[in-house]
Amino acid sequence: MDKFKVLVSSFSFGKISNEPENLLKRNKCELVYDRGPFSDDELARIIGDYFAIIAGEDEIGLQTLRKANKLRIIAKHGIGLDKINIPEATKRRIVVTRALGANEETVADYTFALILGIARGLVPASISLGKGLWEGPKYTGIEIYEKVLGIVGLGSIGKKVAKRARGFGMEVLYYDVVRSEHFERKWSVKFVDLQTLVQLSDFVTVHVPLIPSTENLIGYNQLQKMKRTAYLINTARGSIVNEDDLYRALEKGLLAGAAIDTYSKEPPEKNFPLFTLPNVLATPHIGGYTVEASMRTGMIVAEEIIRVAKGDSPQFSVNWEEIQAKGN
Template identity: 35%
Template sequence: MAPRVLISDKISPASVKIFTDRGVEVDYQPDLGKDRDALAAIIGQYDGLAIRSATKVTSKVLAQAGNLKVIGRAGIGVDNVDIPAATQRGVIVMNTPFGNSITTAEHAIALLLALSREIPAADQSTQAGKWEKTRFLGVEITGKTLGLIGCGNIGSIVSDRALGLRMKVIAFDPFLSHERAQDLGVEKVELDDLLGRADFITLHTPLTEKTKNIVSATALNKTKKGVRIINCARGGLVDEAALRVALDSGHVAGAAFDVFSTEPATENPLFGHPHVICTPHLGASTMEAQENVALQIAEQMSDYLTRGAITNAVNFPSITAEEAPKLRPFITLAEKLGSFAGQLTETGITSVRITCQGEVAHMNTRALTSAAIAGLLRPMLADINVVSAPSVAKERGIVIEETTSEADSDYDALVTLTVITEKLERTVSGTVFGDGKPRIVEIKGIKVDAEFAPSMIYVANEDKPGFVGSFASLLGEAGVNIATFALGRLSQGGDAIALVQIDGTVSDAVMDKVRKLPQVRMAKPLAF
């Protein structure tokens, strides 16, 4: 029986031919995705679901998707898909990470130019029969400083176009190396430096916990008077209410937004301001981009449904069916080791080294490396997947070194991840025991034995009496229950670590108290 795919968003009809030519039945209902109940009612009939941004694939929808094997997002952002729920149900989630990069970058440049010369307002005035030549006094962009918040695939294209317009480009991106910045012709800076120097600021970063409201009221107060702000990335990166206040005061000269914290945006604090340009999420809306992502997702989904090939999966690496059973637990291990290191890393990464020893050295180590890099970068780059991770790292000038070794160790198989930043080197090792559960066995040369858990606390401390008691008491007083407590140390009285599994989450206030304990050097909440 031929696999069936539902297309529930407005995707180029050319994708239908790709599916049918490859033996996949297609049901093209481009308006269905707007009605979640209607989608949930019929989704159980299909093996695949092809979407854009209008369809929201919630846990409720997935609960009715008994036959669903793959979700294909024609575009990069997958924030409209409940990925944990899809993963739990064994549904592969694919995207097309590079299909609309040029189109989005060009839209950002278009808004920058329109904003600098007040083109929308001037057009409206002129067509109304007015001739207000002296009213619309714009600014030149030549010689001005453009600040990029995020300099990945799209940001680097914007920088290239801006340099062609004779702008000076500075960039804030924790994953951008100085070497890569030099190749691009941009200056790598810290966020506060960018805010204080930029005449124009444009955002090109995904929406994560770390980047939400990255342009906050506090950040806006650090900007130059007369700055102009462009956002074609994700709604929620800018505090829109705070920006409205800054626009009203005249501190911010103008803003151009293609994305909003709530979409469709029928109302927003920015609407109605005379120095604001708004477009309805048009970043990827060109004929070329629509065609590219539609054809690409149709090919990827067809290959998976008919041949089992996995490409550009957000929640699973590209591996063959034969490799999967033995490799899968080590892929999970590698991704969690990467996530562990990524959650602790706050400075620019220059290189990453993955070492596989013992039995795992004979496996598909490329998949392990991709999984480790994806886990490492995901805390800052939410849309990254295990397929695109190496190329994204390369874009940022991160050197990846992969080695295998037959050397004896205490374990039949050992994966070690070393992350080198501009300030330090961090090493973490793990293995998979007979129960199939990945675990950490060494951190910074200190032996430890801890399983990964959804919510954990990592502490680096001095090995002095009283730490365990003080730490446990502090959590107890805050109502935080300890599930497991793993300890390790280099030597008596020397460097020590603790990995603590807790029930639920821990508040920022409690973490601040933990960091103030006299023996603690660093403390960080972790989520896996």
């Protein structure tokens, strides 16, 4: 029997453990490693013979899908699908899956790493000490105890952030297009509109997906309403926060600082303006990277490809039901 040819373009798949790779190989999959991320044009030139792609931050658009004559599944090694043309994939009966739930705990943890890191000036203090300086009082920070945390998007990750915040003794506000009244009562969190959230919060943390309605959701109008002592945290998607507006607001002192892990273009240009500001804590989109999350993500990806190869229903597809409803 012919093997199922799988393109591995994700730069992180298989880096932590070979168990997902071995699972695929045991199930008649031939893995070809060609690490991305690729543009749509680049991927279109190599996609032709593959049954599956394990995608990272690749752009999978119309050019690629037109050339993907044998492709049956796009398995995202992560959860963000904003770079995949899902309607076109669905039209061509190509299943799109993601590793839903694999990194929720990891990203929630990392959100608090950024909150604590920027509140206490951990990075500049460490750099200062490495230079042989002893400047403790210079890095006097603020407590997060009894501060107000505003969560933009109370989905799975947002809820986990809220639980951690309550453990730190923080007051929690949230904004979402859908209320979670049971969660509000159980965890003593309060639903407010977005403008109220940015006005009242000491820390604003973003946890919504990037879709047309959330692009530039946080812009100058919201930033100028924040407390001058407040901080913005973004571990979601870079384009949810207008980066030019954020730079302008930080430069004017309209908020105290920002901790960002995601960017509208990744990697950003070397002269990216936000990197020049002393009140910005920036990291290279590592919020989802832990040993545990990488292992879970890899296994979900492998299992989804195997399900589709066997003709079974994938567990974490965003378009399987629509494909089945359209029939052959």
